[in-house]
Amino acid sequence: xxxxxxxxxAYSIMMGLIILVGIFQSWxxxxxxxxxxxxxxxxxxxxxxxxxxAGLINFGIMGFTALGGLAAVLxxxxxxxxxxxxxxxxxxxxxxxxxxxxxAVRYILKNxxxxxxxxxxxxxxxxxxxxxxxxxxxxxxxxxEGVNPAKTGFLGGLGLPIIFSWVVGAFxxxxxxxxxxxxxxxxxxxxxxxxxxxISEIVIxxxxxxxxxxxxxxxVIGLKRPAPYEVNLQQTDWFISLVEKFNLSKLNLITDLTxxxxxxxxxxxxGSSVFVKLCYxxxxxxxxxxxxxxxxxxLYSPWGRMMRAIRDNEEAANAMGKNVVKQHLLIFVLGSAIxxxxxxxxxxxxxxxxxxxYRPLRYTFLIWVMVIIGGSGNNFGAIxxxxxxxxxxxEAAPIGLYLVNLTTAGLDDTHFLKVHLIESxxxxxxLMMGVGLLVIxxxxxxxxxxxxxxxx
Amino acid sequence: xxxxxxxxxxxNYIFVPALAYGSQLALGAIFVTLVYGILRFANFATGDxxxxxxxxxxxxxxxxxxxxxxxGVLPTALLAIxxxxxxxxxxxxxxxxxxxxxYRINKSPPVQLAMVSIGVMFVTQALVRIxxxxxxxxxxxxxxxxxxxxxxxxxxxxxxxxxIKSTQVITIIVTLILVSTLFWFxxxxxxxxxxxxxxxxEDLALLSGIDPKKIVMITWVIAGILATIGGALYGxxxxxxxxxxxxxxxxxxxxxxxxxxxxxxxxxxxxxVIAFSEILLTYAYRKFFMYVLPESMEPDGLIQLLSTxxxxxxxxxILVIVLLYRPSGIFKGKVL
Numbered sequence: 001x002x003x004x005x006x007x008x009x010a011y012s013i014m015m016g017l018i019i020l021v022g023i024f025q026s027w028x029x030x031x032x033x034x035x036x037x038x039x040x041x042x043x044x045x046x047x048x049x050x051x052x053x054a055g056l057i058n059f060g061i062m063g064f065t066a067l068g069g070l071a072a073v074l075x076x077x078x079x080x081x082x083x084x085x086x087x088x089x090x091x092x093x094x095x096x097x098x099x100x101x102x103x104a105v106r107y108i109l110k111n112x113x114x115x116x117x118x119x120x121x122x123x124x125x126x127x128x129x130x131x132x133x134x135x136x137x138x139x140x141x142x143x144x145e146g147v148n149p150a151k152t153g154f155l156g157g158l159g160l161p162i163i164f165s166w167v168v169g170a171f172x173x174x175x176x177x178x179x180x181x182x183x184x185x186x187x188x189x190x191x192x193x194x195x196x197x198x199i200s201e202i203v204i205x206x207x208x209x210x211x212x213x214x215x216x217x218x219x220v221i222g223l224k225r226p227a228p229y230e231v232n233l234q235q236t237d238w239f240i241s242l243v244e245k246f247n248l249s250k251l252n253l254i255t256d257l258t259x260x261x262x263x264x265x266x267x268x269x270x271g272s273s274v275f276v277k278l279c280y281x282x283x284x285x286x287x288x289x290x291x292x293x294x295x296x297x298x299l300y301s302p303w304g305r306m307m308r309a310i311r312d313n314e315e316a317a318n319a320m321g322k323n324v325v326k327q328h329l330l331i332f333v334l335g336s337a338i339x340x341x342x343x344x345x346x347x348x349x350x351x352x353x354x355x356x357x358y359r360p361l362r363y364t365f366l367i368w369v370m371v372i373i374g375g376s377g378n379n380f381g382a383i384x385x386x387x388x389x390x391x392x393x394x395e396a397a398p399i400g401l402y403l404v405n406l407t408t409a410g411l412d413d414t415h416f417l418k419v420h421l422i423e424s425x426x427x428x429x430x431l432m433m434g435v436g437l438l439v440i441x442x443x444x445x446x447x448x449x450x451x452x453x454x455x456x
Numbered sequence: 457x458x459x460x461x462x463x464x465x466x467x468n469y470i471f472v473p474a475l476a477y478g479s480q481l482a483l484g485a486i487f488v489t490l491v492y493g494i495l496r497f498a499n500f501a502t503g504d505x506x507x508x509x510x511x512x513x514x515x516x517x518x519x520x521x522x523x524x525x526x527x528g529v530l531p532t533a534l535l536a537i538x539x540x541x542x543x544x545x546x547x548x549x550x551x552x553x554x555x556x557x558x559y560r561i562n563k564s565p566p567v568q569l570a571m572v573s574i575g576v577m578f579v580t581q582a583l584v585r586i587x588x589x590x591x592x593x594x595x596x597x598x599x600x601x602x603x604x605x606x607x608x609x610x611x612x613x614x615x616x617x618x619x620i621k622s623t624q625v626i627t628i629i630v631t632l633i634l635v636s637t638l639f640w641f642x643x644x645x646x647x648x649x650x651x652x653x654x655x656x657x658e659d660l661a662l663l664s665g666i667d668p669k670k671i672v673m674i675t676w677v678i679a680g681i682l683a684t685i686g687g688a689l690y691g692x693x694x695x696x697x698x699x700x701x702x703x704x705x706x707x708x709x710x711x712x713x714x715x716x717x718x719x720x721x722x723x724x725x726x727x728x729v730i731a732f733s734e735i736l737l738t739y740a741y742r743k744f745f746m747y748v749l750p751e752s753m754e755p756d757g758l759i760q761l762l763s764t765x766x767x768x769x770x771x772x773x774i775l776v777i778v779l780l781y782r783p784s785g786i787f788k789g790k791v792l
Contacts, residue, residue: 057567183780189567190498194709195779198772201706209765361581361702365574372571427585434578438555441572
């Protein structure tokens, strides 16, 4: 108990801050911060597995997040029958060709010795394959994108409940991580960082521009929800009576019947959106707790010990007979899969998929700031980092505004400096993140909750 | 005649723009490579440092314009660049003293320095946005075209016009002057040689009595010059927007690594490799083949290898391929 005191204290402070937001701003804002904190926590757990456990730098978090989001679309949207009949065959045939191409290349690479001829044959297969695939897929893609472009213009998905996409998103991201890991994990640390950063940009470029699959920058809106809709809630009797019960003391103060009814309606509308957010919080909390239990178990298992050994001294671990390459690949896939879950959760919560919104600053670098500030190698630290940084990211504007008003109190309201500073308040969050990261790296390099090595 | 038309077409749409874009990338790539070679970390704040320098240039340009100073047919920004450079070097030295020095003295691993540079990236980005705002800004003035497409057509009697923007010419000339001065400095002067020695083998250089503080300071000074000029040229040619500069970090990194990181000459050529491959692979060759091939063989489609949406993806794919098959870059060899 005693040694966990700092963890408990840190989390209580964090919860207290969110509750304060609930009291002073509104419960709606507090809950939406809380939900995104939970999603960020899942992402940081993924990054922490890679960086904290194994020392692998993955700057491609954005790509895995986007793939998770894509999974949400492909699972939950109803299939567009017309599009399938228009171009489905071409797409399936191209997919088959891609698989055949990969298998052929693999076969050649495996069965023939390295030589110039082999390189030529492999590149010939790839180039020829790409040309053929383009010829076959082009008419199909055009046909699909031509089907009712304002509303669909893509193949649609499977029409399953969106919650399944959390698992599928993990598989998508894990699959991509497997491919990236196979080719790039041999690189030195900073090269790996740059390579993953660029690969994630390629993933985003594909998602943005392959309209037949993702609708691209036209966005997919109105995804299914695992939670009830506000409009439906506002008309259900049990919900109205629940809200009435909660606010009985407040309502009893109002004597006028019509006024009472109006207040109740207002409360029901507010309550419904809070209730929906609570549903999401519950779902996300379940995911976070399950992942936390699993990652904690893994961290203190012999496997976790081996990962730390590899991280701290690769050569020594290799000499002890541990397969460093294989373990690196495994952990890269696992961490990325967790990030994929978070990506699907994010799209589920938003109810829309906007490929244009995936930017490295928000989805890669911010997550890294979270991990470093929270404490890499420590799951509780990483989660706390997700909470703290996201909270600051949202609340930076109000805090910045307060600071600006405080420092420029002596100036006239129309003074150009004051006006300019107030206009640029939204950018104080970047400043805060940067300074926070630099201060933590300098004075507490292991993060708020540093890694503890316990020998059990 | 058709053949000449085809050549002019390629010159107009591929060669000249790629040369200008490549020069802008090359300056950034040399900046990355110098920092990597001497200070030994991947600087993720590259793009934002370039936008920071450009911001000063823009502010001075606006000041000059408001006072009424102009540079004739040339853009006023050229006058503002030296002032911008001074401020930029100041900023870099301050950042180095406050942030990077501590880790350098402690001999932290490069990864940690890269993380720190992410912190610097956030701070710089915030400063740029707070000072000048996130919106698109054009600060070009003076004569826009050196040769206009219409004039060229009249002059030569060809079907295809060749338009050369003055910013493109300025970019290429300034880059050539700057880069040749830099190579002269690195190869011929004593300070330059000691920088190369430091990058090659730090311990040996220290034993030979090279002052590391001086080397680091000069590196930041050169980096400041490169960042400001590279950023200002890009801004003159296109426009200044902090977010674009941040994104430019990616092709710049690609250029530096493709050329062999730590090797300035490689970085210089790497910039052109990236620029040319981006433009060559995404250009629609339909018109070119219409000129070259006989009429019966005219193509139907656009003859475009990749859609322009994948412009960035091209350079990254090249980078990934280079990283996998030749991690030391195309132009490997000695470091710096």
